[in-house]
Amino acid sequence: MDIASIETFFVRPRWLFVRIETADGIVGWGEPIVEGRAEAVAAVVEILAERLVGADASRIEDHWQVMTKGGFYRGGPVLSSAVAGIDQALWDIKGKALGVPVYDLLGGAVRDKVRVYTWVGGDTVQALAEDALRAKESGFDAVKCNGAAQLGPIESPAAVRRIAAQFTELRAAVGDDFDIAIDFHGRFSTAMTRRVLPLLEPVLPLFVEEPVLPEFSRDLAAVTAGTSIPIATGERLFSRADFRDVLPTGIAVAQPDLSHAGGISEVRRIAAMAEAYDVALAPHCPLGPIALAASLQVDFATPNFLIQEQSLGIHYNQGNDLLDYLVDPAVFAFDEGYVARPTKPGLGIEVDEAAVRQAAREPHRWRNQVWRLRDGTFAEW
Template sequence: MKITRVETFALPPRWLFCRIETDDGLVGWGEPVVEGRADTVRTAVHELAGQFLVGADPLRIEDHWQLMTKGSFYRGGPVLSSAVAGLDQALWDIAGKAYGAPVHQLLGGPVRERARAYSWVGGDEPAAVRDQIAAQMEAGFTAVKMNGSGRMDRLPSTAELNEIAARAEAAREQLGPGGDFAVDFHGRFSVAGAVKAVGVLEPYGPMFIEEPVLPEYTHLIGRVTSSTTLPVATGERLFSRTDVLPALQEGVAVLQPDLSHAGGISECRRIASLAEMYDVAIAPHCPLGPLALAASLQLAFATPNFLIQEQSIGLHYHAGAELFDYVADPEVFRFHEGHLLRPTGNGLGVEIDEKAVRRADGSAESWHNPVWRHPDGSFAEW
């Protein structure tokens, strides 16, 4: 079996799919994208495919991963790692179809029958937080995640800290003691600011505090983890085992590798195994589309230290399309009491509606994250 063609599709709302075709008719799908840099990643996908994949045996997944990540003198970074990630997902999809099994069976078999998931909630005011959490609870979810703040000074003021606490208090009141909420800081604070902000959240018992400092300051995250009893999470902007190692050494409780950024199923499987050596849980980052979620679930069902799965249904970034729009049978993503059931289909376990993908290709406007500024005109972290 040989790879004959690699295609990419830019789709609303901000997704990029890749399709690998073989000479015996098997097709694999993946999702290689950096949010806000889809066009750049698309170019990288075709460069890697032309250099390493077309004409090759798709079942040599590990060899392909080694060549795609190490076959160039300059390596790594979000663009190249994300291009590799989507191609790697598609190769695993082909392998599962070739061997007649879900990917998680090829990774050693399932360790659970359902995977807990959480939903995003927005709302700047406590009342809005309560309303959105109530809607998710009505839908059966027992866990949510929300931003800790909006634009924030590097050292938050007392008023800003009070706002953070008020939103957390509203979340806890609505969820009660049996529900969970996570708080995403988006790296908007300095290390000292994060310590202050985490402190005001202690009484409300969040499930974890996400990305309290920027990824370039991962070597300092230990100052946050050692200041609190709350679990600290990071990882969506770390792209390899070497990237996540300092976080593990500094005491994080949860790693959040993104299977569309961190080298795909192959590398995220190794990241999960490394995390297990530090007694750290895995909560895959996934604010993306159906293929990223499908790949994340294959990892979740074969990973003993899996905690919870992010998913993007109803996410506020998604305008003009939704997760089910490109899926032939959405049943694989139906929620059951806040959980996703183990997929049994071959490969990634999701069937893509190719006609819908081809119709939508090129209709997406280029998405870029907002650029924020402080009142004095200086750059602010988004």
């Protein structure tokens, strides 16, 4: 089952897919991406392919070890994301070769369905509440939204109270039988985080995500000690080593991204590490269908799984959406806020290769915004 070819495809809205085919015609798909840096990841996939073409596709762990450690310089988002997409595709191939879903190769399913949440947004409190109520009416029982736009290191009392009031009103609109997750997106300084979190406690969020930037992870112990709100982080952590010092800080939820943190191979290990610290797994995934499919395979085999992010209708998906590159979109049918366990082999999806190749004829060059404060200084996006 030697690898015959490796191709990458830039597909809108902002995704990168990798296709790996074996000499006997088995095709596996992965999603290696750093949003806004897709070209760099594709270049690394091409470099890694030099060692992979001609090698046995079934030796997933050996390939993972060589890809991550075979160069003198290691780690970082670009390399780990390139590895992640290749790893997803290799698991897809192995599952298809054996005729079983990937979760069966990870020890088998521990649940029959996976809970998912959807993103909501709005420029006003009323618009945010209306969006959340539409999600509730469509069957979801959990949403996530951003905590604030650009913020200074320590904002005014008025700004702080506006943030708290927004979520107080959102809770009143949706009721208590509905979960609200709040993404701070690294926009809050440690000082602002500690000021705002106590005001959000009556809202009882499912979790507050990335309250501080990953480079300040050493401060998470002080953050978690100062609030009853479950703290989530991990979308910008890329390995077990990155999580090693974070898991003991008292966080409640680990959020590695299957397209950033070394793929299925590494995230299943991160999940096992998290379980030892009584930390739940909620994979980060505002990405495309292959990343979601890979995430679900891990979710179904992970005892300490909490909830899964997915990108259908997210504000990033302009022009193309989550289901556009699938032959059978029903595999991601969300029923009362859950997705059923897929039964097809590999990642459980069939990628519409013709649609992917057509889309790649007009490759995207997606870049995130750059924000500035009123005085002209850079603000975290």
